[in-house]
Amino acid sequence: MAETASLTLFVNGEEHALELDTRTSLLDLLREHLGLTGAKKGCDHGQCGACTVLIDGRRANACLAFAVAHDGAKITTIEGLANGELHPLQSAFVAHDALQCGYCTPGQICSAVGMLAEVAMGWPSHVTADVAAEPELDRSEIRERMSGNICRCGAYPNIVSAIEEVSG
Amino acid sequence: MSVAVRPLGSPLERIEGHDKVLGAARYAYEHAPDGVAYAVIVPAAIAKGVVGSIDAAEALAVPGVLGVLTAQNAQELADASGELAVLQSPRVAYRGQIVAAAIADSLETARHAAHVVRVVYEVAPHDVELRAGHPGLYKPDKVNPNFATDTEEGDVEAALGSAEVTVDATYTTPAQHNNPMEPHATIAAWEGGGLQLHDSTQGAWGVVSAVAKVFGLDPDKVRVISPHVGGGFGSKGTPRPHVVLAAMCARHVGRPVKLAVTRQQMFTLTGYRTPTIQRLQLGADGAGRLRAIAHDVIEQTSTVQEFAEQTALATRMMYAAPARRTTHRLVALDLPTPSWMRAPGECPGMFALESALDELAVACGVDPIELRVKNEPQVDPESGHPFSTRNLIACLREGAERFGWDDRPEPAARRDGRWMVGMGVASSTYPARRAASTAHASAAADGTYTFRITAADIGTGARTVLTQIAADALDVPMDRVRVEIGDSESGQAMIAGGSMGTSSWGTAVVEACRRLRAGETEVHVDTADGARAAAAEPLAKHSFGAQFVEVRVDADTGEVRVPRALGVFACGRILNPLTARSQFVGGMTMGISMALFEETILDPALGAYVNRDLAMYHVPTNADIGEIDIGWVDEHDPHVSPMGSKGIGEIGIVGTAAAVANAVYNATGLRVRDLPITPARLIGRI
Numbered sequence: 050m051a052e053t054a055s056l057t058l059f060v061n062g063e064e065h066a067l068e069l070d071t072r073t074s075l076l077d078l079l080r081e082h083l084g085l086t087g088a089k090k091g092c093d094h095g096q097c098g099a100c101t102v103l104i105d106g107r108r109a110n111a112c113l114a115f116a117v118a119h120d121g122a123k124i125t126t127i128e129g130l131a132n133g134e135l136h137p138l139q140s141a142f143v144a145h146d147a148l149q150c151g152y153c154t155p156g157q158i159c160s161a162v163g164m165l166a167e168v169a170m171g172w173p174s175h176v177t178a179d180v181a182a183e184p185e186l187d188r189s190e191i192r193e194r195m196s197g198n199i200c201r202c203g204a205y206p207n208i209v210s211a212i213e214e215v216s217g
Numbered sequence: 218m219s220v221a222v223r224p225l226g227s228p229l230e231r232i233e234g235h236d237k238v239l240g241a242a243r244y245a246y247e248h249a250p251d252g253v254a255y256a257v258i259v260p261a262a263i264a265k266g267v268v269g270s271i272d273a274a275e276a277l278a279v280p281g282v283l284g285v286l287t288a289q290n291a292q293e294l295a296d297a298s299g300e301l302a303v304l305q306s307p308r309v310a311y312r313g314q315i316v317a318a319a320i321a322d323s324l325e326t327a328r329h330a331a332h333v334v335r336v337v338y339e340v341a342p343h344d345v346e347l348r349a350g351h352p353g354l355y356k357p358d359k360v361n362p363n364f365a366t367d368t369e370e371g372d373v374e375a376a377l378g379s380a381e382v383t384v385d386a387t388y389t390t391p392a393q394h395n396n397p398m399e400p401h402a403t404i405a406a407w408e409g410g411g412l413q414l415h416d417s418t419q420g421a422w423g424v425v426s427a428v429a430k431v432f433g434l435d436p437d438k439v440r441v442i443s444p445h446v447g448g449g450f451g452s453k454g455t456p457r458p459h460v461v462l463a464a465m466c467a468r469h470v471g472r473p474v475k476l477a478v479t480r481q482q483m484f485t486l487t488g489y490r491t492p493t494i495q496r497l498q499l500g501a502d503g504a505g506r507l508r509a510i511a512h513d514v515i516e517q518t519s520t521v522q523e524f525a526e527q528t529a530l531a532t533r534m535m536y537a538a539p540a541r542r543t544t545h546r547l548v549a550l551d552l553p554t555p556s557w558m559r560a561p562g563e564c565p566g567m568f569a570l571e572s573a574l575d576e577l578a579v580a581c582g583v584d585p586i587e588l589r590v591k592n593e594p595q596v597d598p599e600s601g602h603p604f605s606t607r608n609l610i611a612c613l614r615e616g617a618e619r620f621g622w623d624d625r626p627e628p629a630a631r632r633d634g635r636w637m638v639g640m641g642v643a644s645s646t647y648p649a650r651r652a653a654s655t656a657h658a659s660a661a662a663d664g665t666y667t668f669r670i671t672a673a674d675i676g677t678g679a680r681t682v683l684t685q686i687a688a689d690a691l692d693v694p695m696d697r698v699r700v701e702i703g704d705s706e707s708g709q710a711m712i713a714g715g716s717m718g719t720s721s722w723g724t725a726v727v728e729a730c731r732r733l734r735a736g737e738t739e740v741h742v743d744t745a746d747g748a749r750a751a752a753a754e755p756l757a758k759h760s761f762g763a764q765f766v767e768v769r770v771d772a773d774t775g776e777v778r779v780p781r782a783l784g785v786f787a788c789g790r791i792l793n794p795l796t797a798r799s800q801f802v803g804g805m806t807m808g809i810s811m812a813l814f815e816e817t818i819l820d821p822a823l824g825a826y827v828n829r830d831l832a833m834y835h836v837p838t839n840a841d842i843g844e845i846d847i848g849w850v851d852e853h854d855p856h857v858s859p860m861g862s863k864g865i866g867e868i869g870i871v872g873t874a875a876a877v878a879n880a881v882y883n884a885t886g887l888r889v890r891d892l893p894i895t896p897a898r899l900i901g902r903i
Contacts, residue, residue, distance in 0.1 A: 051325065070325050080247070090400070090477070091399070139238040142238050146230070146798070148238070149800070150446065150448040152399040152447030153398045154237050158238060200398070203805070203807060203842070
């Protein structure tokens with residue numbers, strides 16, 4: 050039976066005071082309640098990454114997050130990245146044709162934003178040779194770190210090139 | 218006026234690229250009509266039998282639930298058969314078939330209600346395993362879409378019996394699921410006796426035709442809108458049962474209804490590639506010249522409707538051999554109906570044929586490229602017609618140079634630490650056709666032009682390339698042309714399928730431009746006559762390509778990696794090198810995936826495909842795909858389209874899996890004839 054809860058979220062800088070069915074995922078909140086359909090539902094099980102958003106600056110699968118568990122959080126979606134002009138990653142994705150159908154694209158871009166922040170913080174990955182050193186973001190590192198976001202159209206080499214251009 | 222750089226042939230960015238990277242492009246489910254309700258499917262929990270009774274009382278008592286639709290209260294459809302006869306009978310033909318739907322004012326409530334619909338079944342024994350020797354095997358009347366089931370020329374058995382060198386091998390490919398990133402979704406709204414659908418489809422006009430028939434409506438009363446589609450790969454080429462269900466639910470509750478198929482449900486409701494069992498027999502002289510080819514295919518369909526994949530089709534035209542036979546046999550199983558998945562027929566069939574060619578090359582001691590050159594036909598072996606263009610050898614030669622084929626090691630001869638390294642090659646092909654399409658075009662006083670055509674952009678770049686075609690034909694800059702697609706109000710048009718979209722729609726656009734340049738300001742064109750004439754030309758029209766792959770096989774774990782691959786294609790004129798390259802890369806990526814990862818696994822006891830999500834059904838992630846290089850040979854084929862182009866959407870997947878398997882042989886000396894090439898198929902044999 051449905052229960053509701055009150056919470057406040059800051060989505061792309063805008064405050065939302067919400068009264069929500071507690072079963073509502075962050076993804077369904079964005080898509081069905083706030084009209085922010087940029088985050089996509091590809092699997093609803095945290096397996097494809099199409100719903101990736103930034104929660105307090107960290108990339109996360111919005112489909113695996115209950116909205117009520119994030120009271121007070123700052124959420125950034127694909128709609129919040131551009132600031133009058135395209136975010137550099139958005140421009141690079143267009144220029145490198147790093148998309149085809151475009152359905153995974155918002156998740157890829159949000160994931161890349163989060164990933165670049167992780168690298169800036171010095172986080173190693175599975176393919177980092179020396180985990181104590183500052184990570185060098187080569188193509189192999191980008192591939193590994195972007196593997197939580199599936200692209201069925203197969204734009205991977207172009208996605209790597211787009212991110213490489215922005216990070217380089 | 219003229220422009221410095223002609224738009225056609227230029228690597229222009231996607232017109233909707235900004236909308237897509239901004240999250241502003243709206244896909245089917247992303248509309249919010251007033252009063253919209255949510256429907257959730259209740260799938261059958263048995264593989265075969267009948268629904269004895271359904272108790273929806275608990276579901277209906279949930280606050281916010283608007284209705285539960287079952288076979289007991291569903292409307293009788295006017296003319297529905299096969300998979301679209303939704304809720305018309307209590308019969309269950311496969312596990313996961315739609316037996317009910319719950320409709321509520323929120324998604325959360327509808328999902329809960331669907332879970333508490335109590336369905337009681339009368340279970341019957343099921344038959345789900347495809348195997349050679351199945352007593353139900355039969356010869357279908359034709360194979361998809363309308364090809365002869367069997368062909369035979371010459372005395373194949375005699376030629377095989379007298380051949381100096383023979384290959385006789387059986388190859389299998391598993392069931393595979395398309396899995397576009399956007400799950401199939403529909404928003405249905407009835408208004409004034411008409412039906413409007415926001416639908417994720419490869420062809421809005423096809424949905425109109427099918428849905429109008431199902432509901433007994435005049436096609437004028439149905440409108441389908443789909444400006445952005447999140448991939449399809451064939452699975453959205455025809456409307457699936459959820460489209461009908463969404464419209465039934467909307468009528469039942471008297472409100473617009475949105476319905477998305479879940480990722481898990483996509484494994485039962487949206488089509489898949491049939492598993493195949495393919496026996497290839499090749500007979501050749503000692504130098505590798507083919508004397509006989511026999512390709513005998515066993516595959517499955519359902520008890521709901523027939524789908525007969527044309528798996529041996531490419532074998533009819535690829536190589537010259539005086540004696541040739543192809544056959545297809547089907548068995549109808551208690552499973553969902555297979556359907557189109559990227560290059561149906563050519564994709565699984567060329568895995569077998571191109572693997573067998575590699576085996577023949579080894580048996581004859583001939584280089585695999587030279588073997589193909591030796592067997593290049595002068596005319597189409599099946600029809601005797603000349604090819605409109607056939608540049609397979611040019612692709613093989615250019616690819617060999619570019620890939621460094623001369624550096625190919627002897628089998629099982631090259632090691633790099635624990636990695637065994639090898640190279641493989643295979644040919645690609647795909648038919649090059651076009652179909653009838655209509656288009657509207659108008660010229661405005663300010664020098665701008667608007668085209669309306671029911672094309673679909675499923676990621677191909679259709680909107681962009683049609684704008685290029687129009688700007689080029691009108692000799693005006695791109696920004697003077699607006700092309701509106703994805704709305705059935707624009708009339709009949711070919712679907713985005715069969716690699717025929719651009720050829721079909723582009724021909725209509727070119728014809729419209731010709732009339733605009735002649736002075737008309739409002740034109741409506743229909744290319745039906747021209748498409749018929751083109752199909753009747755005594756020419757064999759196909760695209761060709763050559764696929765090169767390097768593999769590294771971990772000698773300890775059997776893991777196969779593909780660090781680099783190259784595809785060189787002959788697909789007529791390339792209209793947009795940027796988006797064309799992406800399509801080729803995408804096709805090859807799916808081919809590598811077919812070779813190494815994809816397999817929908819059947820549980821015979823449950824009577825169901827069980828790995829029904831993206832955690833268990835493996836598609837490649839970024840880390841699985843290495844560098845993919847693409848090239849093409851200069852070609853211009855006016856017989857296929859006035860642009861000189863052929864189709865490019867499917868050929869990229871054709872032959873890739875064979876190139877990988879052939880490279881695995883070169884690396885390890887082990888022939889893997891059953892896909893996918895998982896570590897389990899290699900470990901213990903290395």
